[in-house]
Amino acid sequence: MPSRQIPPSASALIESLRGTGYSLETAIADLIDNSISAGANCVDLTLEWNEGDPFVVIADDGAGMTEDRLVEAMRFGGAGPSVVRDRHDLGRFGLGLKTASLSQCRRMTVASKSGDVTAVFCWDLDHIRTAGDGWELLEGLSEDVAHLAQPLSDRPSGTIVIWDRIDFGRVRERPTLKAFLAGIERVERHLAMVFHRFLAGDARRLRIAINGIRIKGWDPYLEDQGATIPRPEQTLDSGGERITVRGFILPHPDRFANSTALEAAGGPNGWAAQQGFYVYRQKRLLSAGGWLGIGGTRAWTREEFSRLARIRIDLPNTIDEDWHIDIRKAQARPPEGLRAQLERIAGDIRKIAKQVFFHRGRRAEPSNSDGIARIWQVNPPPAERRYSVRRDHPLLVMLRDRLGRDGEVLDATLELIERTVPVDRIWLDTVETGPPQALGKDPVGYGLLIDSARGIARTMTAAGLDRAAAIAAVARMEPFDSVPDIAERLGEG
Numbered sequence: 457m458p459s460r461q462i463p464p465s466a467s468a469l470i471e472s473l474r475g476t477g478y479s480l481e482t483a484i485a486d487l488i489d490n491s492i493s494a495g496a497n498c499v500d501l502t503l504e505w506n507e508g509d510p511f512v513v514i515a516d517d518g519a520g521m522t523e524d525r526l527v528e529a530m531r532f533g534g535a536g537p538s539v540v541r542d543r544h545d546l547g548r549f550g551l552g553l554k555t556a557s558l559s560q561c562r563r564m565t566v567a568s569k570s571g572d573v574t575a576v577f578c579w580d581l582d583h584i585r586t587a588g589d590g591w592e593l594l595e596g597l598s599e600d601v602a603h604l605a606q607p608l609s610d611r612p613s614g615t616i617v618i619w620d621r622i623d624f625g626r627v628r629e630r631p632t633l634k635a636f637l638a639g640i641e642r643v644e645r646h647l648a649m650v651f652h653r654f655l656a657g658d659a660r661r662l663r664i665a666i667n668g669i670r671i672k673g674w675d676p677y678l679e680d681q682g683a684t685i686p687r688p689e690q691t692l693d694s695g696g697e698r699i700t701v702r703g704f705i706l707p708h709p710d711r712f713a714n715s716t717a718l719e720a721a722g723g724p725n726g727w728a729a730q731q732g733f734y735v736y737r738q739k740r741l742l743s744a745g746g747w748l749g750i751g752g753t754r755a756w757t758r759e760e761f762s763r764l765a766r767i768r769i770d771l772p773n774t775i776d777e778d779w780h781i782d783i784r785k786a787q788a789r790p791p792e793g794l795r796a797q798l799e800r801i802a803g804d805i806r807k808i809a810k811q812v813f814f815h816r817g818r819r820a821e822p823s824n825s826d827g828i829a830r831i832w833q834v835n836p837p838p839a840e841r842r843y844s845v846r847r848d849h850p851l852l853v854m855l856r857d858r859l860g861r862d863g864e865v866l867d868a869t870l871e872l873i874e875r876t877v878p879v880d881r882i883w884l885d886t887v888e889t890g891p892p893q894a895l896g897k898d899p900v901g902y903g904l905l906i907d908s909a910r911g912i913a914r915t916m917t918a919a920g921l922d923r924a925a926a927i928a929a930v931a932r933m934e935p936f937d938s939v940p941d942i943a944e945r946l947g948e949g
């Protein structure tokens with residue numbers, strides 16, 4: 457059959473690709489993915505207002521590219537999804553460098569050094585538009601941006617991407633200084649989140665600086681604060697590949713030192729929006745929060761009561777198709793075969809998160825298997841401490857939650873008590889004068905216990921538990937559980 461070559465019109469196609477939905481921060485994150493794939497340890501961003509004609513420079517110290525590879529890298533749709541990639545490669549479509557850049561500016565220049573050779577190429581939308589309609593890549597550094605490529609000369613290798621004629625994708629409006637400064641802030645918060653595992657050294661360590669100031673990672677799980685409840689990590693099979701899932705229940709809002717700390721922990725989009733799944737591909741965060749359409753016929757939404765639940769999902773870069781990784785890599789959708797398992801894991805986390813949210817950190821598990829909360833635990837020999845205080849007793853959990861970091865004083869005190877239980881003395885006294893007098897199993901004895909139980913229930917209510925829950929908890933505590941109909945009797949007074 458006869459055929460014809462009909463290449464697309466370059467300017468029309470590029471102009472339409474400009475609208476693929478990048479924002480300044482997601483575009484920059486895409487370029488940093490490339491730097492990470494190229495083995496960079498440092499990425500230096502420069503965002504310069506330049507009196508209303510802003511430019512952005514992204515410089516890395518990665519492996520760089522030879523001239524041939526750079527030309528190939530500038531091709532739209534170079535190495536696409538079908539290419540098998542190195543395990544550490546964060547790329548996918550062979551479009552990121554170009555579409556991310558040109559979504560924000562009308563001219564992008566890439567200078568790359570590998571070996572002793574530096575190559576420079578440039579896509580200039582205005583040139584493409586006026587010079588016929590070919591895919592004409594310009595070679596070399598134009599004079600007005602030449603100084604921005606300077607850092608390369610001091611490095612053995614690396615890549616510098618320069619954006620100028622920036623319009624942030626808005627054709628008609630000129631950028632304002634205020635919007636530009638707000639943009640820098642968004643970039644900082646976004647990168648702190650998306651690359652937090654790199655910035656903290658959990659993945660390969662990476663340094664990112666904006667205008668000379670180093671970005672500190674933002675950890676969605678507040679793991680270093682000690683008050684988060686981590687759940688065990690689970691491994692699932694996704695089309696023959698291993699993925700891992702781990703849930704975290706964040707501390708009750710009361711437990712933050714101040715409102716700044718509370719707000720920071722909420723994340724760039726706030727507490728309610730940032731609940732749910734955090735999907736990572738090669739430790740790079742793709743999607744932060746949301747329930748990914750999971751939750752049965754009526755998918756879960758971002759409710760107030762589940763906002764302390766955050767669930768980390770780690771994916772390799774080999775299952776993009778199954779997870780519907782989208783072009784900006786800002787989205788992921790779990791495959792059908794995994795939804796039931798994810799729903800089960802997440803349902804559990806949501807339940808605990810709800811309890812923490814309403815009960816200020818009270819954990820769900822009863823302290824003993826029979827559901828009775830006992831404060832003393834007798835350990836078999838040769839335990840160092842024969843008699844220990846159960847840390848999961850509801851009253852201690854409540855106290856610990858209220859103390860926050862001062863919980864250490866509580867621990868020290870309990871430890872001291874456990875180490876100095878006057879066992880010898882108790883034993884001697886018991887032998888000599890009989891056991892200490894127990895309260896009688898009669899109305900007088902029960903009356904005393906009920907009074908004491910009532911006092912504890914009142915304290916728990918004052919601490920924020922609802923009254924019915926407090927009564928139910930106290931009724932299951934030793935020794936109050938021995939009083940007949942204790943719950944009803946507490947309810948009366």
Ligand SMILES: Nc1ncnc2c1ncn2[C@@H]1O[C@H](COP(=O)(O)OP(=O)(O)O)[C@@H](O)[C@H]1O
Nearest residue numbers: 490491494529547548549550551552553554615
């Ligand atoms: N900073 C960089 N350092 C080294 N190589 C790079 C860099 N940026 C891009 N490249 C090369 O250019 C190619 C195309 O990049 P890109 O358009 O982002 O597509 P993708 O990342 O999906 O492969 C990459 O696969 C990589 O080989």
Ligand SMILES: [Mg+2]
Nearest residue numbers: 490547552553
């Ligand atoms: Mg890329």
